Structure formats: structure tokens, C-alpha cells
Amino acid sequence: MLRVAIVEDEDAQAKRMETGLRQFFGKTDTAYSAVRYAHGMDFIQAYKKPFDIVLMDIEMPVMNGLETARELRRIDSSAVLIFTTRMGQYAIHGYEVNAIGYMLKPITDYALNINLSRAMKQIASRQTATVVLQTKTGVAAFPASELIYVEVSGHRLMYHAKEQVYEVYGKLSDEEERLRDTYFVRCSNPYLVNLAAVRAVNGNTALLVSGEQLPISRSMKKGFLERYLDYLGR
Secondary structure (H helix, E strand, C coil), X not given: CEEEEXXXXXXXXXXXXXXXXXXXXHHHCCCEEEEEECCHHHXXXXXXXXXXXXXXXXXXXCCCHHHHHHHHHHHXXXXXXXXXXXXXXXXXXXXXXXXXXXXXXXCCHHHHHHHHHHHXXXXXXXXXXXXXXXXXXXXXXXXXXXXXXEEEECCEEEEEECCCEEEEECCHHHHHHHXXXXXXEEEECCEEEEHHHEEEEECCEEEECCCCEEECCHHHHHHHHHHHXXXXXX
8 A cells, every 4th residue: 555645734735635535545446545734844743654655845833844754864765755835936945855756736636636646656766676696707687576685694695596606796775775665675684685585574574485584683673563564554
């Protein structure tokens, strides 16, 4: 299920976006949930599970949209961000926080549909990301969906794909950053696992579709379970 946040202090504009979301996702029968926050501070303080799409007003009291977006990017770099504003000159600052677009108020069906379509394309592209590896014998490329997990040992990374294991030199933190917009999560320091490949979680162990088992560290367990349950609910 897609998760959408509406960060808007004007009730009329918030209701307009709620109606637009129902109409947009209703056309494709897409399951989604929408949560409205009246202020940026409320949004940041309540941020627990990641949102797929954030509709953010720029002109808000207490904490304006740009300040809120900067805080958002410190805790979540992957949420698709769309600004709303009455003053178009502010929209130029969107590049600072990787916003994909903005809508001028009063919001129209056309503007909302265009921006939501763009957001959905970006979300879909993450799910079809390609892993490209420079191996000892050449170059290997395959869909990220075929990668089960990545394991680090010293300066080597082992990419456990469906068909074979690829070994390259690198850092797991770099790969974690590269795949952070997909469904890969650390379950413990040596392992970055594809949530789509997790069949079940039993205690401190992730059971994979390949039959393998990966340990879940105590310090990462809470965050891992939250991401896994969120993935299952999509």
C-alpha cells in the first residue's frame, strides 16, 4: 500500500488534495493511505514509517516547507516530494531537497494528476533498478529484483543473486546508499538484504526464499522489522 503525507495548514487545500488523491488512485484501483499534518513540526515529530509521496506546503507557520523538507531529507532521502505554494518564486529551492515538482495554489486537477503521475513513475523505476558490477572477468548487469542479498567480507562484496554469486571489491555502505531507494535493508553489519527475498522473520533470523538464513542484529532489529512490515503492507 502506498503511503502519502499531506503537510498543509490550510484546511480547504488539504481537503482538495485528499479528494484529488481519491480520484487519481481510484482510476487504477491503487491501494493507498493518506495522513494529513497541519504543520511541518507535527510531520517531522510524528515521522516513523517512511512515506512514498509527500505533498508539502511551503508557506506554513512554525516551520515552513523548505525547513521541513530539509529535516525530512535527514531521515528519509527516498520519499517523493512535491511542493505546493502560492508564490512560484519559492519553487526554485526545490532542487535543494530533491523535490520532483510543485503545484501553484489553488491546486487544480491537472496539476495534481501531472505531479502524481510523475511520482508514480519514479516509484516504479526504483522497483526496476539495475545492478551493474565490474567483476574480475568483465561486467555483470541484472535487475535489482534478482539480487537476494549483499555480504561484506573484508574489502570484498559478495552479491548473492538468483543464478550465481558475484564478487567485487567495495564497501557495503556505498552499496546501501546506491540501493536505498529500493527495498534493500541492513539486517546486521555484514548483510544488506532484499526485503522481497525475505520469506519470514523468526526471532533474530531472516529466512530467505533461497533457503538461507541471515542473522538480525539486536541494534538493527526494530528498524528492520518496521521496514519489513511496511514492505508487506504495500
